[in-house]
Amino acid sequence: xxxxxxxxxxxxxxxxxxxxxxxxxxxxxxxxxxxxxxxxxxxxxxxxxxxxxxxxxxxxxxxxxxxxxxxxxxxxxxxxxxxxxxxxxxxxxxxxxxxxxxxxxxxxxxx
Amino acid sequence: xxxxxxxxxxxxxxxxxxxxxxxxxxxxxxxxxxxxxxxxxxxxxxxxxxxxxxxxxxxxxxxxxxxxxxxxxxxxxxxxxxxxxxxxxxxxxxxxxxxxxxxxxxxxxxxxxxxxx
Numbered sequence: 001x002x003x004x005x006x007x008x009x010x011x012x013x014x015x016x017x018x019x020x021x022x023x024x025x026x027x028x029x030x031x032x033x034x035x036x037x038x039x040x041x042x043x044x045x046x047x048x049x050x051x052x053x054x055x056x057x058x059x060x061x062x063x064x065x066x067x068x069x070x071x072x073x074x075x076x077x078x079x080x081x082x083x084x085x086x087x088x089x090x091x092x093x094x095x096x097x098x099x100x101x102x103x104x105x106x107x108x109x110x111x
Numbered sequence: 112x113x114x115x116x117x118x119x120x121x122x123x124x125x126x127x128x129x130x131x132x133x134x135x136x137x138x139x140x141x142x143x144x145x146x147x148x149x150x151x152x153x154x155x156x157x158x159x160x161x162x163x164x165x166x167x168x169x170x171x172x173x174x175x176x177x178x179x180x181x182x183x184x185x186x187x188x189x190x191x192x193x194x195x196x197x198x199x200x201x202x203x204x205x206x207x208x209x210x211x212x213x214x215x216x217x218x219x220x221x222x223x224x225x226x227x228x
Contacts, residue, residue: 004153042115042202042219043154087153097144097206097217098167101153 002026004102006088011108012078020073020105022088030094034062034073035087037104043087046073075107083109113137115220117203123226124193132188132223136205143186144217145178146202154202160186161208193227200224 003025012018024032031050035043049055049064049071061074075082085106089099116135124130136143142161146154156170160180168178175193180186190197200222 042221044219045216089153097142097204098156098159098170099146099154101146101155103151103153 002090002092002100004088004090004100006086006102006105008103009106009108011110013110014078014080016078017074017076018078018107020075020086020088020107022071022073022102024069024071024088024090024100024102026090026092026100028092028094029066030091032062032064032071033089033091033099034060034071035089037085037087039084046086078109080109080111083107115203115205115218117201117220117223119223120221121224121226123228126193126195126227128193128227130190130193130225132190132201132225134186134188134203134205134220136184136186136203137218139207140205140218141183141208142206143180144204145186145188146204146219148200148202148222150199157188157201190225193225195227198225198227 006022033048034046036046037043047055047062049062052064054063059076064071085104087104088102091099118133144159145157147157148154158168158178163180163183175191178188202219202222204217204219206217
């Protein structure tokens with residue numbers, strides 16, 4: 001089967017750093033994606049990892065360890081607008097965007 | 112268009128009725144995907160098209176669900192004999208081609224919120 005686990009909810013303070021973890025067990029692996037989704041809006045792409053290591057993009061970084069089936073999304077210098085759900089998704093199948101999504105982590109940023 | 116456009120944005124229908132949800136992908140995108148997202152859950156894959164053909168419809172829950180993309184652009188998701196359990200947000204996404212990579216981002220529409228009463 002396919003399974004992706006991430007925490008349901010997290011709370012952090014404006015200006016702080018937060019790490020959102022994701023573990024996965026899938027039949028195959030062709031990349032891991034992080035999406036941000038504000039309530040009532042479309043998911044928007046944040047990052048893509050296919051090789052082990054850290055990918056940095058401004059305030060957001062994403063890490064992947066394929067041997068451990070583990071990824072995290074790191075958000076630095078948190079802003080109120082970062083309050084959203086963060087979706088971890090794995091593409092188990094070669095050549096398609098047939099993602100398996102986690103249930104999402106709802107992040108609340110407090111002033 | 113500038114982004115993936117979905118209509119209607121909201122639809123309330125009675126149990127047993129037929130519903131059509133439309134997706135207009137970004138111009139030039141050959142790959143089109145339908146996902147369904149229930150409250151508090153992540154999106155769940157339904158079907159994807161490469162061009163006009165349904166390359167993978169393994170996520171459609173049963174034969175009440177059907178999707179078409181006759182000219183390789185606009186797609187319609189059709190739900191027959193709707194049930195209360197069909198209530199969800201139906202998300203459409205598109206990309207230039209199939210292969211996932213950081214240079215080939217998948218773009219989601221705002222979704223069609225379906226409520227079956």
